[in-house]
Amino acid sequence: MIQTRNLLNPFKNVPFLAAFSMTLLLALISLVFAQQASAHGYIEAPQSRSYKCKLTTNINCGAAQYNPHDQEGLKGFPAAGPADGQIASAGKASYAALNEQSPTRWDKVTLNGGANTFTWHLTAQHVTTDWKYYITKKNWDPSQPLKRSDLELFCSVYDGGAKPPQKVSHSCNVPTDRSGYHLILGTWDVHDTANAFYQVIDVNLINNGSGIQLPSVPGNITSIVQTLNSITLNWSASTASAGISYYEVFRNGALVGSPTSTSFVDTGLQANTSYTYTIKAVDNNGNKSAASAPASFTTNNGGGTTAPAWSATQAYLGGAKVSYNGFIYQAKWWTQGETPGVAAVWTKL
Incomplete structure (x- = not known):
């Protein structure tokens, strides 16, 4: 009888079919909008500030660690776009940590002036108006937030509404008339929206005749004094044209100290335990040397006992x-x- 009623009443399921069709339509519309909204990208070579956050080479980056591709703001830079001091974050409050600026805040990419290739990784391809690259001027102040007047255009690629591939590379000539710490800003203007994507690259720029010497690798790590719970390290001094600011001491791969001299006492250790150390030098421009060769030392063995302190009168x-x-x-x-x-x-x- 149930089958007979359904056959005699073919429109009984129309409300259900209509509801299902509307749900499917809304899902398709949501998918279209999601695809448009996910049109993001970042510069992966040379590694941008936000991409280094993803790699955890840069730390304390906030949301940029998880979304290096999402620095999206109004296009038309420098006439429009994010406000001065907010350029690195594209003006988005969730990425405000990227706007922090000092000579030592961010890890730097060593870059030679002249021909260089800049490669974007797009998490979704979006029709594009153009790509532009700016660099900080010779007299810019790296201790102040980035502003328009710090930048000058050195490379532009016009796409005119073409859809790019997932990997986009541009060959540009980086200026050879400046050296040291500079910022390179890459912009990607989307063709069919009002927005663009912004990527800042921290570079240590080297040009022929610049005389720049990056920090040399610390060497000759020794330890003359070990106690039950501490190891005293010494090493040979590093050199750099900008002068050495401090050293980074790593114990078993973790940063444990930043001394300004070539000596460090590592405390809070376990007795009769071996620890491996590496050291990096950091110059006054924030450039870091490669890590030293590892050196291992062992705390003293107390014999598993405790003993009273020695007294000269007892x-x-x-x-x-x-x-x-x-x-x-x-x-x-x-x-x-x-x-x-x-x-x-x-x-x-």
């Missing part, structure tokens, strides 16, 4: 244990007033 019998300057010592015979580590009566455990 008498000790043979076999007594004391702690002194982070070491455990055992007396060979009766002693008083003889300093552990100096007098022969004491054996370091």
